[in-house]
Amino acid sequence: MKALITGITGQDGAYLASHLLNLGYGVYGLMPRRSTPTTWRLEYLGILDRVKLIEGDLADPTACVGAVMESMPDEIYNLGAQSFVATSWKQPLLTAQATGLGAMNMLEAIRRIKPDTKFYQASTSEMFGGMKERPLQDEETPFHPRSPYGVAKLFAHWATINYRESFNIFGCCGILFNHESPLRGIEFVTRKVSDAVARIKLGKQKDLHLGNIDAKRDWGFAGDYVKAMHLMLQQEKPDCYVVATGVTTTVRDMCRIAFGHVGLNYEDYVVIDPEFYRPAEVEVLLGNPAKARRVLGWKAETSLEDLMSMMVDADLRRVSEGRL
Numbered sequence: 001m002k003a004l005i006t007g008i009t010g011q012d013g014a015y016l017a018s019h020l021l022n023l024g025y026g027v028y029g030l031m032p033r034r035s036t037p038t039t040w041r042l043e044y045l046g047i048l049d050r051v052k053l054i055e056g057d058l059a060d061p062t063a064c065v066g067a068v069m070e071s072m073p074d075e076i077y078n079l080g081a082q083s084f085v086a087t088s089w090k091q092p093l094l095t096a097q098a099t100g101l102g103a104m105n106m107l108e109a110i111r112r113i114k115p116d117t118k119f120y121q122a123s124t125s126e127m128f129g130g131m132k133e134r135p136l137q138d139e140e141t142p143f144h145p146r147s148p149y150g151v152a153k154l155f156a157h158w159a160t161i162n163y164r165e166s167f168n169i170f171g172c173c174g175i176l177f178n179h180e181s182p183l184r185g186i187e188f189v190t191r192k193v194s195d196a197v198a199r200i201k202l203g204k205q206k207d208l209h210l211g212n213i214d215a216k217r218d219w220g221f222a223g224d225y226v227k228a229m230h231l232m233l234q235q236e237k238p239d240c241y242v243v244a245t246g247v248t249t250t251v252r253d254m255c256r257i258a259f260g261h262v263g264l265n266y267e268d269y270v271v272i273d274p275e276f277y278r279p280a281e282v283e284v285l286l287g288n289p290a291k292a293r294r295v296l297g298w299k300a301e302t303s304l305e306d307l308m309s310m311m312v313d314a315d316l317r318r319v320s321e322g323r324l
């Protein structure tokens with residue numbers, strides 16, 4: 001089996017590549033050109049020399065066509081995106097092109113070159129956004145995105161369903177709730193916190209500036225979540241699934257757990273800074289993973305306590321070794 005992963009240099013791309021290699025897949029990855037190296041996550045997992053990287057940007061339809069022609073994959077996992085919500089207000093059109101249109105570029109490449117390719121779209125709980133009155137979100141919950149990122153993801157989500165209905169493409173959407181790991185980008189709140197905890201503990205930082213710490217998220221471990229992506233493409237019929245833990249926690253309590261892991265009290269270090277407030281906030285995300293459990297046999301294996309311990313320990317090692 002051959003898989004093409006867009007966004008292979010990101011958090012999920014690296015964990016998914018590792019998972020698929022362990023299952024015996026040949027793994028290709030689409031990688032946009034950057035001025036500095038971006039393959040550190042693949043190196044961290046020890047798999048850089050086991051994947052075939054194809055240069056190309058999702059916003060460039062010819063690159064998508066080229067990647068499909070070169071890899072002729074059985075499965076495509078479309079994980080490539082401008083994925084940071086806060087940035088999507090600063091670069092909305094870039095977000096629309098990479099995160100939204102990019103999915104359609106890939107779907108078009110499949111339709112024209114290899115229509116039997118199975119397609120996974122990385123949809124997100126950010127598509128639910130402002131649905132406060134339905135606190136437990138599942139596959140039937142109406143969407144109300146609250147950021148240009150959420151809007152772009154909703155386009156990609158419906159494009160995948162539309163290509164399934166229009167052209168019989170085997171397209172699945174995983175509506176994944178927040179998932180984190182030591183490989184999470186440093187701008188996301190869990191990793192920002194684990195990095196700060198390590199630096200504060202080692203005397204390299206004094207405090208931690210955060211925005212809305214009353215927001216609630218359903219946080220899981222990325223290593224668990226990529227397994228659900230693969231399982232979706234092994235089913236008889238394409239479908240959409242919520243992937244979540246079913247537990248929601250405030251940013252405040254996540255801080256309490258992370259600082260507590262090294263014997264510190266978060267209240268002594270966290271400073272509320274309006275710079276990190278967003279133009280529109282998603283206050284509560286809480287997913288119902290019952291369908292993924294029932295149909296895929298998948299469940300989240302890692303608690304938030306274990307996840308934050310894993311992340312803080314990894315950052316303590318990284319900071320004390322002077323790695324970036």
Ligand code: NDP
Pocket residue numbers: 006007008009010011012013030031032034038056057058059078079080081082083084098102122123124125175176177178179180185
């Ligand atoms: P990351 O931000 O870690 O990875 C995104 C990847 O996409 C990177 O490899 C990035 O490359 C690449 N990329 C960005 N722009 C382009 C482009 N124009 N063309 C090709 N590749 C591009 O995200 P995650 O791994 O955390 O998430 C994977 C996917 O799942 C994303 O689509 C994300 O939006 C979605 N998702 C993530 C959730 C989470 O909690 N992690 C929750 C729900 C959905 P580079 O680094 O060089 O820019």
Ligand code: GDP
Pocket residue numbers: 085086126178187188189190192209210211212213215216217251276277278281282
């Ligand atoms: P998101 O759910 O994809 O936006 O993931 P993030 O990790 O970026 O943000 C999760 C929640 O943490 C959001 O409600 C943010 O508003 C909140 N938050 C509070 N302070 C910060 C901060 O300093 N950085 C980030 N990234 N998020 C913060």
